[in-house]
Amino acid sequence: AYNLGLSATPERDDELESGLGENSSEYDAGLLGQELGPIIFELSVQQAFKQGILPEFEIHHYGLPLVDSERERYDSLSRRLRDVSSELRELGHRYGFHDANITSRTQILAKREDQLGLVARQHIALTTQRKRLLYDAQLRSCAALVILRQEFQENPNTRAMLFHESIENVMLLYHELLQEDFPVAVEHSGLTTSLREESIGLFRQGIAQVIVSVKSLVEGFNVPETDIGIVVASSTSVRQRIQTIGRLLRKKQGGATATIYVLYMHDTVDEIIYEKADWDNLLGAERNRYFLWQEDGTVIEQEQAPRFPLPTDQDLPLEVLEAGDEYPGAYEGVEYTSDSDGNVFTNDGALVANPQDVPEQIRKVKGSYGRFKVTPKRRYILV
Template sequence: MNGARKGESPMSHQEQEQSNVPFGDPESLQLHQLRLLEWLATTGSKRRADASAEDEQEPEPVPDRWQLTGSLAPYEWQKECVQAWFDANGRGTVKVVTGGGKTLLALSIAERVQNDLDDKLCVVIVVPTIVLMHQWYDAIREHGNIPLTAVGRLGGGYTDDLGDGRRILITVLASASRQLPRIVKRARAGRHLMLIADECHRTGAKEMSRIFKSDRRWSLGLSATPEREDDADSGYNDSLLGQELGPIIYEFNLADALREGLVPKFTINHYGLPMTPEERSRYETLSRSISDAMSTLKNHRESRSDGDFFSWARNVATRNKGEMGAVAMRFVSNTSKRRELLNRMESRHQSVERLIEQEFAVNADARIILFHESIDEVMDLYLRLREKGFPAIAEHSELPGSIRETGLDLFRRGVAQVIVSARSLIEGFNVPAVDVGIIVASSGSVRQRIQSLGRVLRRHRGPDGEEKTSCIHVLYAAETTEEHIYAKVDWDATTGVDRNRYYLWNAEDAPTEQEGPPRSPLPKDTDIEPESLEHGVVYPGEYEGTELTCDSQKNVTDADGRLARNTAELAELIMQAKGAAGRFRVTPQRLYVLIRVPGRDDWETRFVTRLAEPLEFAEPPKTSEPDVDPATWAEAAELGMQYPFRNIGISEKDLKFKKKGGGVVSKRIPGGEAFARAGDRASDAARGADARRVIDALLELHKQGRHVSKLYLNAANHVVFHEAGQTYFVCALEKGLEFPEGT
């Protein structure tokens, strides 16, 4: 018995652990007092001295020629990358493996811009965490020749801007998203501004992308993996980040870092772990439910981006109270339950304990980092390891800063030898070199996996001065969705040939080595013969190529909104295979048309057709336009005629037609849509008549089988629509459309 009184819930394992520790209010007070004294003796006195010194400092003149990298000599790859950025006209994203030297790279670029292009340069460095803000500040302080009065910080209690002579501002992303556009505008710095986005994949989130509203002349993105998981179905260069920061101009991965000697020699052992019969049964039940719900939601979903399906479903679950809301809630809930089931597999705990024991048997002084997915799981694993007598500590973002710093200090000094971490150590914390890293569990994110590797792979030497090698163990649930990550990237190419070993492992027995990973990256289009493909079949290759969009009116547009010509047949085939309009890709070499649809556990790629030649987006020659002016032409034009004028600007492009309530015309506005006032509902009778004229014309088109939903109003006051890459006439308006005030 655990001692619970009648009517009370039994204590959890953690509560029992805490109840047996003789720690009451007196001890709490004593510990707190000691921590205050420790802070006062170390951090506190230094902080007061620094603050006093800063208060006394007057802005110092900034030298004309900056030296932000001091005596550090750039590597050859950094020189090449700097030149690639300048060749790209001062825009671009760089993929740099964690620990590869991206800070030095960025400072080298800023130094050259100031010295060669713009002596009034202002630099804004956006980082995701307070820790990274301080690391950038320390790097500039250590290596730069500009006074610290010219370097500001925003976030984490700092409120600096680009005033008072500051030329560099390092800002935490959360603060930048709220204040940066206003700061740049107030300082009138846009013409001289260079924006550096560190860990730039974090700036792509919708709520954080406000920083891109800042005026700027140059942009630089930095990340080990800038591609975001919710942009899986669109290439990086076409994504928000790619458009705002610039395309990927250079890549320096783990294999490159190994070849250049920037990381130590290492091995990565991948262990496929089994489930217990009970865990497997539960997993299969959840997977069937998830698959059924995904299929239902896919049929319900309107035409839109194929990416980030989970976020869309979560939004439906939150807002929709009907049948679809319940289906979405079940999908979201069961997906979370399946993730939790995989993370808490008993074989993970057994394998971790075995790996730690084996390492300490060989190297009693070893330092080991464990990566897990959530704070609850970190603490659960920490308690297990503590029970086993391992010198372990826990590290995560919800711990007080003082405890986190003390824990890392204990780890650096070897007092603690095992650190169990959530994602806080993946980005931002300056972790000392370690001997072994164990990825106990991780999401399906390639980015997280690669960054976890980078935290471990740091060059270091043992007490005898000999350079040490690193070893990384990756645990995954065999024969589950966790195997999908191996199909997303060629791990040998990314990490260095012959550095990966693959095993199946029941922790009670010795691991059994496998010939290769459980899955492999899919082939390119040139590796797939056309004769092996049929309309609608699962495509065996990579989902690659140029991304285009097909709408319900059989139009195909590219990323710039240009219309492809003669697309009726192609659009029909896409909608047949996809079940709706939406995005698709055309592969680069063999011109295969591919779509993405939800599958049992993940998205499936399906083959639609093969193009005989690339799609043509060029406008027809101007000579094809009639000699008459648009107004005269419209007087004789009939509903649904092809519209011959290509050079009349569009004044309203977000108009939609719906048949509900006898027909309505709407336009998109922030937070929703507004409806055109028709007939006597309009304050302007002529505009009310115009709206009625549009609605009646569109209802007639629907009777003819032409289901028009998207409209355009051009500068000639003509309502037109696009269909299969051509433009057609609806009607001419006298004055235009009337919408509610403020829209």
Template sequence: MLPAVAEEKAVSLPSRWELTRDLVLHNWQSSCVDGWFGANKRGVVKVVTGAGKTTLALAIIERLQQTTASDLRVAIVVPTIVLLDQWYSEILKRSNLPPACIGFVGAGRSDSFEAGARIIIAVLNSASKKLAQDVQRSGISDRLLLIVDECHRAGAPEMRRVFETYSLGLSATPERETDISEEPDNGETGDSASLLPFESTVIGQELGNVVFELNYAEAIQQGILPPFSIIHYGLPLSEPESQEYKRLSREISDLQGDLQTRNRKGLGLIRWCKSQASKGDKRAARYISLLGDRKRLLYRAESRSAAVAQILQQHLGQNPEANAILFHESIDEVMSLFGTLREQGFQVVAEHSGFPDWMRARSIHLFREGIARIIVSARSLIEGFNVPAADIGIVVAASASVRQRIQTLGRLLRKNRLNEGGEKTARLFVLYTRDTVDELIYEKADWEHFIGAERNEYYRWDPFMGSVPVLTGAPPRRPPLSEDELTALALRPGDEYPGDLNQGASYSLDTQGNIRDENGIPIQPNRELRDLLVHGRRRAGRFRITPQKFLVFALEKDALGAWRGLYLGQLTSPPKSSSGSDIQASDSSATLGGDLYPLHRARGETFHVLQRDRRLIAR
């Protein structure tokens, strides 16, 4: 049970807070503390899970109170009640602060700084409004440190008032990621391959820039986290699955062409379609339905469960005492895989957020005690419970959140002991269906930078044919190159364009040789551009021009119907519209309905809706 907060006069507070007792900071933590103070006591720390972000935050609190703000208040915002408990336990364990000065918002509590709390740990959903109001009432905003754990989840408008003094964001991957199976097809149709960096997002602008970064390769190299290797298996669809996938993708592509506009692409198109579907738009509803059907088809590919069974048989055969954690992307698929493995005789339990807490706790207890050797979970494993280490990890279905999954599993894996007493580095397996949108996960992250090139192995494998995996040596796709990187490549006309296919202004060339921008407005005669198009044998079609280096590339579909770029050349200056103005690329990052507004730019007065009559507003 959480303790009550005492009145301030009844609490005996030490004048000098200690929050890192019995701890020796890693070099990266000491450097990070210095970096945060050097960044005007604001910013985001991007560090892999398990490296010690909580300890870092406690060190920052300690130094800030001892050197800058002796009357400090601290608000710690977390996404779950479980993390609230973990923060509270760590503060009690490491600090000289009395329990009565620590308050809570959420978990049935609504403590306040006004009532005497010095540190408040708040669950995000409860904190978004209550914490901001408390800070305003108590008048402590000039001496408040706001810490946002898993900061990529935060962003409620009411929180803006809390961001004004000292702030620290903590996250392993602060960039927001989306489910690739629900995104539009990549290339001239979506913006998913070029997600905004965190500092360009609204919450990033409020919390500050990334002031320190520690990736997995660096953490392993420094001995902070144990090493492991990642085995990537590209699995096939069966013939019926492949035919259905192509049918769904064709219909998705056709609808997409009808529904998207200049300012309604990528994720903006998805949001718009969901909104319109709720209003009865049949085409928008059909589009969303097709994306869901394709996602389920890929999740349920027969090769996934076959590959999982063979991986488990091999590794548990080598070491019967080993255990494995499996992640899938939906509760339905978790239960289906659980049933399949149980029928095959594996000692397996399931765990997901749809179970009551006691059932989840029991599953993890059975896994921890070795009664069950395998646990299958749907996304939620680390958020709920203290999970024991594992020898084998399998990402059964790889969504765009696969980086979080890898960091989660990397924290849980340990060196795998063999029967003969030897030892080998633990392995993490990532399964994806090849030649499908599954491969987009490799455009979203540079795996070699993220983990280390020597820790990634890429294979094609058909587990049904009894064949052994075939090493390919490279991922099926890579993140698009920047304009500077493309320029350094010295591309030649006719080469495949390895950049972002959504970057730059879009143009069309018709069969009469007329060139128009994406609004249908003709451009002024441009001999340099026309020569590039003639040399590239472009009689008609679409092409783009990048905004900085004026690289020109055509867009065309390959044999599978996926978009690809064909490099045509480089201009010395951008074309102008017939009105004489420069042509600007549509901004795929423009704020759309439903997006968070950049609150640091907001000006004006505050209004609220009257409770007695919601048709009325007042100051």
């Protein structure tokens, strides 16, 4: 007997947030991969579009500037975060953590009652402050209001869904829309179940033409009549972005085109999501348009995305690499640990049979044993 799992995005959020889970080998080693087995079939967005499963759509990516005071604080937080990250890596080596990506483990390290735990907590605090600064950026709500005004001017019957990352920001945006006389409803986990159901009902019926929600509405919500979506703020999770886009990719009467507006803060860590996935390849270059929003409100279209993913191991043949060089590709693959006794272990502590001279090769390159990754296709060892 077999169990068949069906998922739009089988990767877990924590894997995607840390840069993991972006390929099948990491899925296979993860929780769902272990429980359900390997992925046996994948249907890409482009394939679904060609087969007529998805409607026509466009995604407009708007890079917004931080105002001067925000930019100054952002740069200050980023400098402090770089210093704390360096200290975290140095302390990690002293305590036996030789992971180049140790900053992705701060939640676990923060539970320690030593200097490493203290620095990990500092790292979390600074990361949270910077994230909060970006979520609160002044031009996010300004741009969302401009877009809504334009859409309602062109079509007074527009139905729009707006997404943000925090309840506080959702409520601020909701009140701004009320002041502008938009027929708007709000939905988030801080409301009672009855109020949430009422808000969703008002939107489904068209009484409320706009609904503002925290990401809780992303999963399990479907209104085919929705015309536009505005991602006012989001995490750098590819999974969440795909789910948000999916709320609008439903067949509409008359074959109308859905438009999705994605707002991000230009020249900040908001752009990391464009390094995690090639959105032109994922959704189709003809469906993605990129813009830079100026402080005076003018918008300039760009030729390409703000960033691009690093090449995979398949893109890097062995002849272009030398042992000990900085790896120019994505830090991808299944993670292992080596020790001075010549052993190699999986993440769950299982001993790997016949590791050959891998631990010694790792020591020669990085000066110590510890964690490393094996890339999914060409089996390169990354330390």
